[in-house]
Amino acid sequence: MNPYYLTLLEKRFPTKQSIVTEIINLEAILNLPKGTEHFVSDVHGEYNAFQHVLRNGSGNVKQKIQEIFEGRLTEESIQDFAILIYYPEEKLIAKKQQFTSQPELEQWYLDTIARMIELLQKTATKYSRSKVRKALSPDFMYITEELLYSNSNELDQKDYYNRIIENLIKLNQAEAFLTATAYTIQRLIVDHLHVIGDIFDRGPAPDKIMKTLLDYHSVDIQWGNHDILWLGGAAGSPLCIANLLRICARYNNLAIVEDAYGINLRHLATFADKTYQDNPAFSPKVNSSQEKIKEDERLLMTKIHQAVAIIQFKLEGQIIKRHPDFDMANRAILEKIWNKGSKIEIDGKHYSLQDTCFQTVDWTDPYKLTDDESEIMDKLVQSFIHATKLREHLDFMMARGSMFKRYNGNLLVHGCIPVTQEGKLESFELKGKSYAGPELLAFFEDNLRKSYAEPKKSTDLETDLLWYLWQGPKSPLFGKHAMKTFERYFINNEEVQVEIPNAYYKLRHDEAFCRHILEEFGLNPDNGKIINGHTPVKRGHKPVMANKKMIVIDGGFSKAYQSTTGIGGYTLLSNSYGLQLVAHQPFTSKWDSIENGTDIISVKRIIDSEVKRQTIAETDMGKELASRVVELKKYLQSK
Structure with missing residues (x-):
């Protein structure tokens, strides 16, 4: 030894x-029975919907309540009790207003505390006492343990049990106890959370999601393509910063950068205001849940949007020229423009350009930044590297994150494993070395960790590879042959805007292919599954494929995708009894749940059920x- x-x-x-x-x-x-794993994906900054799914454990809380109280409580009372577990502080305020006398309220406290303890007992049965103790609120640990492990029906203990509850009410501790116990139940309902990518993007509050995850008891993260932009920005990539700012401007979300993370955009705004004009193609998209934007704010956002887009296209050309190994010459787009910025040649075809904004482009050297643009990007890089709150959140994402994860026999990956049309692992060639499959993902992860740890010492290649993860043709996080951002802005032709997916997305419907991928990652194809995010499951399409070897759980957390998916997202549960896929209705609001008892669980579908209940020994x-x-x-x- x-x-x-x-x-x-x-x-x-x-x-x-x-x-x-x-x-x-x-x-x-x-x-002991295997703990419940909870899988979510593609949250895209939608904090409120994410919080609701987390608090209800994708329906696990209500299911436990139904198992215990069905036949003893009405369906309305069961739902009312479930909402109390989800949102204890807010529900208690609303509940108190329903009672006209103090005795009525106290009786409700008595009944509810007893039910809460009964639910906690049911939830705690699959854990050791030590683990349950760690989940308890320190303020009520002794009291909760006494109630939890006493028998209220045992004659010798009945008075003891009841007196504890009565004193909680008399000493005005009923609400605090109910709140603490509700959060303990939430914690015990789910043993471990997997977030399969894209915490960041167009939604309004990725910072709040990251704060929630920081405080969560057990979580891992598989990085998504949108997450990479922020990790790359903090690692010093100007092009990752330009991309994420463009997306924030496009979706009226620059407040994430300025207000949430304290990054100053004044120099960019001043430059954009004096350089660009109004342009309908760059007007911010405002969804129905956002406040109507004021005209002066809309105009400034439109100008900022143009400014960072042009900087992005210039920086892309620079990287592509620096690294022929990236094999992206077709995306060095500005040099393909002619006739004073009004025409472009792509793949031998000529197209007219519309809504152009090429004021800062020097057609003799189209990828050169102006002095103002260079100064702006230098300041932004320093701001991103030194943003304290952003660094705290992304440090956590790095510590808990990875490009892929093998967990309890399953492969968790956000995007894809790049393959050829024949299903063979596709190689990425760089400086005479070849990377494919697990080695490709490990290569990108090692590069990211090195760049993030020492942003000031990163080489151009290390930093540029972070951007390649965003839109490179062999990036496992992007999974397409090209990103047609330029074409969508300036060319009114859907044919030239098409982005061709990697063959992985067609082949993943085939069981033999999925088994092959599992084997490549050292997993047992008889028992293992691939769990994906990244691609919304469109209305009418199935999230479970390849004879249950492939499960895709990007079902539409983001409001932008819900018209396509028809639902509000998929989540996945894996417990000692097997796998359940949960479809959610679009989330309305926390207050709708509290006041009207609405929930967002649409349907649970059993994917696999264990003949023999799984134990921790099998994990x-x-x-x-x-x-x-x-x-x-x-x-x-x-x-």
């Missing part, structure tokens, strides 16, 4: 009895615990 490891064991387990106790504890834990964590037991038994023999 390693001497250093042996020293650690001696410090932690100084006696034989302490070793025996730990072995008994670990082997007992291995026989990745269980294998680690079993390995630890083996080591402890060896150590015990040596004592």
Whole structure:
């Protein structure tokens, strides 16, 4: 046994009895039911919908309530109780207003605390006492444990149990206790959360989502293409910054940059205001949930939108020229423009350009930034690198994140595994080296980690590869042959705007292909599944493919996609009984839930059900615990 490891064991387990106790504890834990995994994807800054799904555990909370109280409570009362668990503070305020006398309110407290404890008992049965204790509010730990492990129907304990609840009410602690217990139930309902990419994008509050995840008890993140723009920006990529600012301006979301993360855009705004004019193609898109934008704000946003778009196209050309290995010469777009900026040649065809804004383009050197543009980008890079709150959020995303994850036999990846039309792993060639499959994703992850850790020391290649992840033809996060941003702005021709997906998206319907991918990632194709985000499942299409080997859970958290998907998003649950896919109705508001009892669960679909309930021993964590037991038994023999 390693001497250093042996020293650690001696410090932690100084006696034989302490070793025996730990072995008994670990082997007992291995026989507990597997905890519930909760999968969400493509949240796109939609904080309120994300919060609701997180609080209700994709319907798990209500399901537990129904299991316990069906036949004892009406459906209306069950829903009312579920909303109390989701939003305890707000629901308690609304509830108090319903009672006309103090005795009525106190009786409601008595009944509700008793039900809350009963629900907590049901929720806690699959965990060790130690794990439950960690989930309890420190303010009520002793009281909760006494209620949780007492038997209210046992004659010797009944008065003891009831007196605790009565005193909570008399001492004005009923609301605080109910609130704390509701959050404990939320935490125990889901053991681990997987976020399969795209926390950031057009939605209004990715910063609030990141704050929620920072405080969440157990979570991992698979980076999405929109997340990479922010990680790349903080790692010092001017082009990632230009792209994310363009998207924020396009969707009237620059407040994320300025207000949420404190990044000053004054120099950009001043430059844009004096350089550009109104342009309908660049007017911000405002969705129905946003306040109507004032005319002066709309005009300035339109000008900023044009300014960062042109900077983006210039910087793209520079990167493409620097790195022929990227094989993106067809996307060096400005040099293809002629006739004083009114015509363009793409793939041998000529097109007229409309709504142009090429005021700062020097046609003798189209990719050169003006002095003002260079100064603006230099300041923005420094602002992104040194933005304290942004860094805190992205540090967490880096610590909990990865390009892909193997977890309990499944492969979690946001976008795709680039493949050829024949289904073979597609290689990315760079400086004489070739990367494909798991090695390709690991290469990009290693590069990102290095660039993010030391943004000031990153080379052009390391920084430019961050942008390649956003729109490179062999990027596993993009998954298309080209991004046609320029064409969508300036060419009124749908044919030239088409973005061709990687063959992965067609082949993932085929079971043999999915099994092949699982094997390439070292997973058992008989038991494993690929869980994807990134591509919204359109109305009428199925999220479960390839004989249940592929599950796509981007179903429309983002309001922009809901007209296409017809729903408000998919989530996935994996518990000891199997896999459930949950379809959600579009989220309205928290207050609609509180006041009207609305929820957003549409339907749960059983994908797989276990004949024998899964235990922790069958999970990745269980294998680690079993390995630890083996080591402890060896150590015990040596004592």
